[in-house]
Amino acid sequence: MREEFVPDPAADREVWEAQQREVADAALFADDFDFDPDTVGSETGPLVAGVDQAFLDDRAVSAIVVTRGETVVERTYAVTPLSVPYIPGLLSFREGGPILDAFETLDSDPDLVFFDGSGRIHYRQAGLATHMGVILDVPSVGVAKSLLCGNPVSSTENLPAGSRVAIEANSRMDAPPGTVVGYAVQTRQYDSPDRHINPLYVSPGHRVGPETAADWVARLSTRYKLPEPTRLADSYADEAKQTIDT
Numbered sequence: 001m002r003e004e005f006v007p008d009p010a011a012d013r014e015v016w017e018a019q020q021r022e023v024a025d026a027a028l029f030a031d032d033f034d035f036d037p038d039t040v041g042s043e044t045g046p047l048v049a050g051v052d053q054a055f056l057d058d059r060a061v062s063a064i065v066v067t068r069g070e071t072v073v074e075r076t077y078a079v080t081p082l083s084v085p086y087i088p089g090l091l092s093f094r095e096g097g098p099i100l101d102a103f104e105t106l107d108s109d110p111d112l113v114f115f116d117g118s119g120r121i122h123y124r125q126a127g128l129a130t131h132m133g134v135i136l137d138v139p140s141v142g143v144a145k146s147l148l149c150g151n152p153v154s155s156t157e158n159l160p161a162g163s164r165v166a167i168e169a170n171s172r173m174d175a176p177p178g179t180v181v182g183y184a185v186q187t188r189q190y191d192s193p194d195r196h197i198n199p200l201y202v203s204p205g206h207r208v209g210p211e212t213a214a215d216w217v218a219r220l221s222t223r224y225k226l227p228e229p230t231r232l233a234d235s236y237a238d239e240a241k242q243t244i245d246t
Helices: 013-026 091-104 128-136 210-220 228-242
Strands: 048-056 059-068 071-081 112-116 140-144 164-168 180-185 200-206
Touching (some): 013 128, 059 091, 071 091, 071 228, 091 128, 112 228, 128 200, 140 210
Antiparallel strands (some): 140 200
């Protein structure tokens, strides 16, 4: 691990924001992996991990599910006390330590990790997926349900399934204005004009480009809105939570 980037929950906001900028400088928002990108999601493809969390009082239940194609290779979780409140833009300092605790229990060595949270679509270009991806030096993708910052280049309202809209950096971000930092990816949609499903906001975490990240999320979201890696992790986090004594 890149120990110098491990979140310190005892630090203050100024230190956290400075570290995020250092993480962004260390991140690579371009494809850099040693597997065939077209095999992601296949039985002969890379090991793909999904990471998500559930919460129980002042504890985080951090779950990891590792798959190869449709085969679940490993599931693990860790329960960690929380000491940092939820602060928009500083999620990795609340949840990053618990996620790293879960990775310490993992026997597998994933080739690619999907996180429930932002990657480069972040004020300082260092959302949870980027921060964890840089620490672990693993190709990573952020899959968020809402847009933290940046501007869609066109409307994201009621998009048809299979479509995507680029997200460009704006003045709220450290990235140069107009930089494509991710995509709104519409994985599912209702066949009705009266209701619609919102898109996912997909961005590179580390060692993955924005187009590739969007391609993979679209490919792995075959039956549900969420891509299978984070959907399985979300389900397992809730399952594990039920087994923990309150």
